[in-house]
Amino acid sequence: MGAVIVIGALVIGVAIKEALADYELKGNMPEVETVEPLTKPVLPASSANRHPKPAPSPQDVFPPVPPESLEYERRPECRPVPGPPRGGNDPHNQCANDIRGNAFRGLNVLVNGKYFDALVPATRTLWEVKTDDFEKQPLRSQDFFVKMKLPELRREQALASACGYDFVIGVRSKAHKQALLRADSKLKVVLMDWC
Structure with a gap:
């Protein structure tokens, strides 16, 4: 803006200098035609009516997050990074x-060194999806399966929590949900009735 004003002032100054030189040579001032401006000049708004614009933040990509969650956004390992799907x-x-609200449809999301199946930014929730035919297995196999998977699910829950995210395990059968909650009642398990 300043450069435009300086250049404009320079052009006007040169025109005035030429007009004065022309006047000295001819002895009279050239006729100047007045031209109405095509647009009205825009005057700056009074400072009382202006509101400062905030600087862009990580929240510009996702819905607002609670202030206590902003500390996690500063840690690079907590920033969600989309990656290829790994469901198999x-x-x-x-x-x-x-999953309703999944920010990265068709992709997984890397958070804190782990690829999660989905991220719902509005609720700051990371999802791990289990689509095994759990209910078709004998009870002994179901118990074994839960026992084998439980340490990994707890680790994933801890990774999500360390970055300020909730963690949800999505399953396709009531039997699977009940078995997981029997093994650890602190897990958040959702029956995915959409698949």
Whole structure:
């Protein structure tokens, strides 16, 4: 803006100098035609009516987060990074894609060194989707499966929590949900009725 004003003033100054030189040579001033401006000048608004614009923040990409969560956003390992899907099969990937509010449909999201199946920024929730045919297995196999998976699910929950995210495990059967909650009642398990 300042450069435009300086250049404009320079052009006007040169025109005045030429007009004065012309006047000295001819002895009279040239006729100057007045031209109405095509647009009205824009005057700056009074400072009382102006509001300062905030600087862009990580929140510009996602809905606002509570102030205590901002400390996590400063840590690079807590910033969500989209990556290729790792579900291994189409039904698994489709269940993850159809989670309401999933910010990265068709992708996984890397947070704190772990690829999660989905991220719902509005609730700051990371999802892990399990699409095993759990209910078709004998009870002994179901118990074994939960016992084997439980340490990893707890680790994923801790990774999510360390970055200020909730952690939800999505399953396709009531039997799977009940078995997980029997093993650890602190887990958040959701029955995915959409897949």
